[in-house]
Amino acid sequence: MGExxxxxxxxxxxxxxxxxxxxxxxxARLRAPRRPRIWFEILLIGVSYWTYxxxxxxxxxxxxxxxxxxxWIWDVEKSLGLAFEQTVNHAVNSxxxxxxxxxxxxxxxxxxxxxxxxxxxxxxxxxxYAASRTVLFATTGVALVGYYLYPLAPPRLMxxxxxxxxxxxxxxxxxxxxxxxxxxxxxYAAMPSMHIGWSLWCGLIxxxxxxxxxxxxxxxxxxAATLVVIVATxxxxxxxxxxxxxxxxxxxxxxxFWYGALPQRLPKLVETPAPVAQGGxxxxxxxxxxxxxxxxxxxVSSGR
Numbered sequence: 250m251g252e253x254x255x256x257x258x259x260x261x262x263x264x265x266x267x268x269x270x271x272x273x274x275x276x277a278r279l280r281a282p283r284r285p286r287i288w289f290e291i292l293l294i295g296v297s298y299w300t301y302x303x304x305x306x307x308x309x310x311x312x313x314x315x316x317x318x319x320x321w322i323w324d325v326e327k328s329l330g331l332a333f334e335q336t337v338n339h340a341v342n343s344x345x346x347x348x349x350x351x352x353x354x355x356x357x358x359x360x361x362x363x364x365x366x367x368x369x370x371x372x373x374x375x376x377x378y379a380a381s382r383t384v385l386f387a388t389t390g391v392a393l394v395g396y397y398l399y400p401l402a403p404p405r406l407m408x409x410x411x412x413x414x415x416x417x418x419x420x421x422x423x424x425x426x427x428x429x430x431x432x433x434x435x436x437y438a439a440m441p442s443m444h445i446g447w448s449l450w451c452g453l454i455x456x457x458x459x460x461x462x463x464x465x466x467x468x469x470x471x472x473a474a475t476l477v478v479i480v481a482t483x484x485x486x487x488x489x490x491x492x493x494x495x496x497x498x499x500x501x502x503x504x505x506f507w508y509g510a511l512p513q514r515l516p517k518l519v520e521t522p523a524p525v526a527q528g529g530x531x532x533x534x535x536x537x538x539x540x541x542x543x544x545x546x547x548x549v550s551s552g553r
Contacts, residue, residue: 285371285378294367297386304393306435315400315437319407322440322486334404334480334487335412341481342413351478352421359444362471366451374458376516380508381454388446388500395492396438403439405483412483441492442485448475449497457513 326332342348363385370378405414415421448471455468479485505511 285375287371290367290371290382294364297389301389301393305396305438311400312402312437315402316406316408318399318440319402319404319486322401322488323404323407323410326486326488331487334483335410337477337480338404338412338415338483342415342418345419348415348481349419349421351481352416352419354474354478355444355482355484356421359447359475362451363447366454370454370458374517376519377458377512380504380510380512380515381450383504383507384497384500384512385447385450386500387503388450388496389443391499392441392443392446392493392496395441395496396435399440400437401440401489402437403484404486406436415482439485440489441496442479442489443493443496444475444479444485445472445490445493446497446500448472449494450500454512457511 323332326334341351367378367382367385370381374381404410404412452468452470452472455471456465459465459468476487476490479490480487501511508515
């Protein structure tokens with residue numbers, strides 16, 4: 250009986266799957282959803298944003314070309330009959346409390362909401378966190394290429410136009426490219442608009458993953474409100490928003506290529522793998538020797 254037990258144990262040990270025998274290779278293991286590590290994510294996001302700001306501000310400020318491109322964008326919008334930025338800018342600027350609120354909206358919410366969505370994903374949607382984060386990173390990365398290849402002045406810096414720089418007029422800090430802060434940021438990196446790229450990322454993630462109807466509605470309203478803000482404050486043309494949308498589409502394509510699915514198609518939670526026994530009998534086998542001893546004791550008693 251002891252021999253059969255050994256064979257049984259050997260058979261079970263041989264049948265135990267190896268953690269390295271999944272056949273998927275290194276790429277498959279990297280693509281598999283896993284629980285994110287908080288310290289790594291904080292470091293990654295901090296370093297990534299620092300690198301983004303460094304590269305964006307290192308792009309040469311090609312003022313002449315940026316102003317020329319702004320004139321071209323403005324002419325294209327006029328030819329389409331959609332050059333409404335100046336009308337919106339003047340109309341909203343006439344309502345002081347509204348434009349001041351928009352200045353602070355422009356300065357803060359693209360940080361606050363984006364980080365908030367990342368925290369929400371990390372805490373309650375860990376299986377979809379990495380894919381969603383990849384979308385955001387790829388979107389931001391390709392935007393840097395746009396800043397380098399197509400310098401563009403925002404409407405408020407155009408020559409011969411009557412756009413109002415609402416930050417300067419109302420003495421708020423709604424733009425890093427206005428007032429005393431303008432020397433810290435590239436003023437001619439308006440295409441594409443990452444205010445739209447990031448806000449639309451937030452909106453789509455919330456709309457596709459949230460379950461509460463009110464949250465999904467807010468997810469749709471957020472990028473729409475951001476579009477109004479960037480136009481009203483004369484920081485962007487609406488065509489800059491189109492550029493941000495194209496960058497976001499690229500980000501989703503990169504994430505889909507790597508993970509094989511859009512974030513909402515991935516599992517919400519990450520399953521914790523069961524621990525593999527190292528050098529000991531599998532669970533439940535401890536009971537068998539006790540059973541064997543009981544049977545042997547019974548046989549001895551009956552023989553006496």
